[in-house]
Amino acid sequence: MTTPSRRPSILRTIRPAQVIALAFAGVLAVGTALLSLPIAVQGRSATFMEALFTATSALCVTGHIIVDTPTFWSPFGQGVILALIQIGGFGVMSLATLLGLLVARRLGLRTRLSAVSETHTVAVGDVRRVLKGVALITVTIQAAVALILAARWWIGYDKDLGDALYLGVFHAVSSFNNAGFALFSDNLVSFAADPWICLPICAAIILGGLGFPVIMELRKRIALPRSWTLNTVTVIVGSVVLLVVGTIVLTILEWSNPATLGALDPAGRLLAGFTSAVMPRTAGFNSIDVSQMHPASWLVTDILMFIGGGPAGTAGGLKITTFAVLFFIIVAELRGDTAVNMFGKRLPRSTHREALTVALLSVALVVASTLAIMLMTGLGLDRVLFEVISAFATVGLSTGITASLPPAAQAILIVLMFIGRLGPVALGSALALTIQKREYELPKERPIIG
Amino acid sequence: MTTPSRRPSILRTIRPAQVIALAFAGVLAVGTALLSLPIAVQGRSATFMEALFTATSALCVTGHIIVDTPTFWSPFGQGVILALIQIGGFGVMSLATLLGLLVARRLGLRTRLSAVSETHTVAVGDVRRVLKGVALITVTIQAAVALILAARWWIGYDKDLGDALYLGVFHAVSSFNNAGFALFSDNLVSFAADPWICLPICAAIILGGLGFPVIMELRKRIALPRSWTLNTVTVIVGSVVLLVVGTIVLTILEWSNPATLGALDPAGRLLAGFTSAVMPRTAGFNSIDVSQMHPASWLVTDILMFIGGGPAGTAGGLKITTFAVLFFIIVAELRGDTAVNMFGKRLPRSTHREALTVALLSVALVVASTLAIMLMTGLGLDRVLFEVISAFATVGLSTGITASLPPAAQAILIVLMFIGRLGPVALGSALALTIQKREYELPKERPIIG
Ligand SMILES: [K+]
Numbered sequence: 001m002t003t004p005s006r007r008p009s010i011l012r013t014i015r016p017a018q019v020i021a022l023a024f025a026g027v028l029a030v031g032t033a034l035l036s037l038p039i040a041v042q043g044r045s046a047t048f049m050e051a052l053f054t055a056t057s058a059l060c061v062t063g064h065i066i067v068d069t070p071t072f073w074s075p076f077g078q079g080v081i082l083a084l085i086q087i088g089g090f091g092v093m094s095l096a097t098l099l100g101l102l103v104a105r106r107l108g109l110r111t112r113l114s115a116v117s118e119t120h121t122v123a124v125g126d127v128r129r130v131l132k133g134v135a136l137i138t139v140t141i142q143a144a145v146a147l148i149l150a151a152r153w154w155i156g157y158d159k160d161l162g163d164a165l166y167l168g169v170f171h172a173v174s175s176f177n178n179a180g181f182a183l184f185s186d187n188l189v190s191f192a193a194d195p196w197i198c199l200p201i202c203a204a205i206i207l208g209g210l211g212f213p214v215i216m217e218l219r220k221r222i223a224l225p226r227s228w229t230l231n232t233v234t235v236i237v238g239s240v241v242l243l244v245v246g247t248i249v250l251t252i253l254e255w256s257n258p259a260t261l262g263a264l265d266p267a268g269r270l271l272a273g274f275t276s277a278v279m280p281r282t283a284g285f286n287s288i289d290v291s292q293m294h295p296a297s298w299l300v301t302d303i304l305m306f307i308g309g310g311p312a313g314t315a316g317g318l319k320i321t322t323f324a325v326l327f328f329i330i331v332a333e334l335r336g337d338t339a340v341n342m343f344g345k346r347l348p349r350s351t352h353r354e355a356l357t358v359a360l361l362s363v364a365l366v367v368a369s370t371l372a373i374m375l376m377t378g379l380g381l382d383r384v385l386f387e388v389i390s391a392f393a394t395v396g397l398s399t400g401i402t403a404s405l406p407p408a409a410q411a412i413l414i415v416l417m418f419i420g421r422l423g424p425v426a427l428g429s430a431l432a433l434t435i436q437k438r439e440y441e442l443p444k445e446r447p448i449i450g
Numbered sequence: 451m452t453t454p455s456r457r458p459s460i461l462r463t464i465r466p467a468q469v470i471a472l473a474f475a476g477v478l479a480v481g482t483a484l485l486s487l488p489i490a491v492q493g494r495s496a497t498f499m500e501a502l503f504t505a506t507s508a509l510c511v512t513g514h515i516i517v518d519t520p521t522f523w524s525p526f527g528q529g530v531i532l533a534l535i536q537i538g539g540f541g542v543m544s545l546a547t548l549l550g551l552l553v554a555r556r557l558g559l560r561t562r563l564s565a566v567s568e569t570h571t572v573a574v575g576d577v578r579r580v581l582k583g584v585a586l587i588t589v590t591i592q593a594a595v596a597l598i599l600a601a602r603w604w605i606g607y608d609k610d611l612g613d614a615l616y617l618g619v620f621h622a623v624s625s626f627n628n629a630g631f632a633l634f635s636d637n638l639v640s641f642a643a644d645p646w647i648c649l650p651i652c653a654a655i656i657l658g659g660l661g662f663p664v665i666m667e668l669r670k671r672i673a674l675p676r677s678w679t680l681n682t683v684t685v686i687v688g689s690v691v692l693l694v695v696g697t698i699v700l701t702i703l704e705w706s707n708p709a710t711l712g713a714l715d716p717a718g719r720l721l722a723g724f725t726s727a728v729m730p731r732t733a734g735f736n737s738i739d740v741s742q743m744h745p746a747s748w749l750v751t752d753i754l755m756f757i758g759g760g761p762a763g764t765a766g767g768l769k770i771t772t773f774a775v776l777f778f779i780i781v782a783e784l785r786g787d788t789a790v791n792m793f794g795k796r797l798p799r800s801t802h803r804e805a806l807t808v809a810l811l812s813v814a815l816v817v818a819s820t821l822a823i824m825l826m827t828g829l830g831l832d833r834v835l836f837e838v839i840s841a842f843a844t845v846g847l848s849t850g851i852t853a854s855l856p857p858a859a860q861a862i863l864i865v866l867m868f869i870g871r872l873g874p875v876a877l878g879s880a881l882a883l884t885i886q887k888r889e890y891e892l893p894k895e896r897p898i899i900g
Pocket residue numbers: 061062063178179180282283284394395396
């Protein structure tokens with residue numbers, strides 16, 4: 001707000017995001033090349049589309065697949081996938097945290113990470129601190145989850161210790177980074193009723209999906225909820241609400257469906273129902289057969305996927321905070337309040353329009369992509385919308401159509417994963433950083449609403 | 451803004467809308483009773499659900515049917531339907547115009563109808579002027595269209611003069627009021643290639659859908675577009691864009707579909723493509739078989755239906771103006787402008803949140819209803835979403851499932867038609883009239899967006 005200029009464009013502030021997009025594209029090119037090598041596969045070599053699609057899906061931590069991970073890719077190929085997941089998750093978590101820090105500094109707002117600071121930029125020291133913090137949390141959580149999973153596979157399923165450790169590490173990384181890649185052809189369906197597998201994975205997913213700023217704050221002040229920042233309160237409350245409501249609704253809808261929950265005992269149904277509510281936000285593992293779910297369950301899952309997880313974490317989607325801002329604007333409007341208040345804090349006016357812009361542009365992208373894929377395939381709205389939201393929100397769940405889509409439709413999914421991973425982060429921060437100023441004002445007038 | 455009070459609620463300002471809703475419910479009860487009479491039918495009496503559904507569909511100018519209008523209802527029954535359509539269309543057009551006037555007066559904004567006025571309320575004189583104006587325009591347009599249609603049916607289709615006049619009047623009233631009821635079992639499919647039938651009907655629909663304030667302004671200043679109010683410019687530009695884009699997209703999508711446009715010659719395809727783009731906004735006649743359209747065409751139609759027509763007219767939906775406000779907020783946000791400008795005028799900040807609230811509550815209602823009907827029926831998202839948006843936006847187009855839905859699902863459609871007809875009008879004006887004031891302000895803080 002300190003350096004007014006005549007009609008500044010979003011292009012100036014979005015520049016850091018362009019650099020990041022280029023870096024992501026570079027890693028993607030390397031990943032695609034590595035997955036195209038004969039050493040990456042067990043049988044025939046991957047086509048260009050298979051390598052590109054898989055590399056994008058891994059780097060954007062989506063988990064959409066068009067070839068079966070455990071049987072198609074060799075251990076080398078699986079290692080490349082794991083590396084891409086780790087780079088993608090770590091990259092976006094750090095990037096979004098730094099951009100959030102930059103926004104808070106510029107707008108002079110308080111944040112736990114910036115403490116009291118006079119600068120309006122993010123310094124090298126901040127970058128080092130954030131990268132170290134993200135690395136520490138990533139390694140700690142992934143190691144803990146990997147150990148539990150490895151122990152379970154070693155003890156409960158008679159795997160070799162080496163195999164069990166490999167499975168543990170792979171699924172821990174895949175779950176903390178909300179990637180959804182699994183080393184079982186049926187994903188996690190065989191373990192639907194095993195809490196020792198499902199719960200550690202769900203825990204890693206939820207923690208990754210809370211986002212780095214929230215995890216940092218919980219580490220220091222978990223016993224002092226009254227001192228939490230608005231971001232933390234919103235993400236925690238939103239996550240609890242979405243998990244509870246999602247579990248109840250999906251468990252009821254699928255309870256007596258013999259192809260999904262109906263095959264399990266009651267305790268298993270509750271576990272698998274909970275897991276089904278965790279996965280759309282936005283990990284993308286599945287412990288029940290998504291293609292056999294009721295179309296109404298797909299629609300509920302669509303909503304959960306589109307909202308997604310917390311910002312500055314490994315989850316995708318619109319983000320809980322964006323959704324919460326829209327929700328509280330409506331509450332304020334219905335109550336007749338001038339200010340929009342949210343958990344005892346007042347929202348700056350600029351956030352209203354930012355949230356609206358991120359949400360509506362996302363809706364427009366999803367609808368346009370859905371329309372295009374429906375035209376290419378003749379498939380119904382249920383499955384195509386699910387596939388498109390799943391790609392955009394980097395979830396990776398599928399009703400089973402991904403592999404058989406024509407290449408042009410798979411290309412749309414690749415673009416959606418890429419935009420879905422970087423777009424909301426980049427757009428949200430670019431809008432917040434854009435200096436807003438006009439030289440003259442036009443006369444006020446309003447059309448009729450509604 | 452002149453009488454602050456502590457946390458005033460929307461309940462106070464929505465009271466006029468409650469009165470209107472009660473009046474509508476009263477007319478609905480009378481209509482249902484009349485349609486339940488043996489004299490209203492040709493064969494067996496109507497069930498309560500058939501009478502209630504048809505009366506609601508007529509009064510809310512929707513056009514959804516569960517029994518065939520020409521063969522089920524007697525001339526008396528058809529007369530009741532016609533009267534309900536006329537009452538519903540006239541009622542909403544007058545009501546919305548008066549509420550718009552009230553909002554403009556309270557907020558001290560200019561409007562063609564209020565001229566320069568010092569009062570902050572709508573006087574008896576205003577009411578009389580608006581009712582007279584609406585009546586005059588309604589009678590004039592309906593008479594002109596009825597004469598053209600009657601002449602065509604008399605000359606071109608060998609109908610008796612009496613029959614031709616009856617058909618002309620019924621379809622003129624049904625089209626100007628955007629009701630979509632027809633006296634042919636295939637609606638207008640037999641006339642898909644006849645411009646003498648389709649074009650007068652489309653003209654009446656478009657005029658009714660522009661809304662009374664726009665028609666009044668066009669009558670006086672059609673040659674002076676630079677002097678038009680923001681409301682008029684928005685509705686005109688929006689209507690042209692939606693008609694042109696809708697015609698192009700739907701014509702291309704259905705061009706070679708043998709069950710829809712493919713059966714016609716090229717000129718007929720263009721005419722039927724144009725008609726198919728006019729109908730979703732929100733008349734609901736059909737000259738091609740909707741159930742045979744490509745699912746992608748259904749999705750395009752969903753969008754057109756949801757946006758709807760101009761405010762204070764006979765069209766339903768979210769309204770072009772509400773949609774345009776959201777669109778220009780995004781444009782302003784992407785350009786980095788502080789003020790949201792639209793066709794050379796600046797939008798008051800309050801309109802941003804009003805448009806957002808009307809739009810998102812509508813989305814929530816549509817999604818919840820879709821979910822409920824999918825659960826009741828097991829039908830797919832394509833058809834159910836189409837049916838729900840069609841009812842909410844009082845369009846009346848259907849993929850053919852209406853009559854076979856279970857009673858509970860039909861009851862949801864009845865409620866949707868009622869809310870869809872009165873809801874956006876009442877909510878939009880109630881929000882604008884709510885006095886916004888809070889005693890104290892909370893500390894500012896922002897979560898991360900995107
Ligand atoms: K994922």
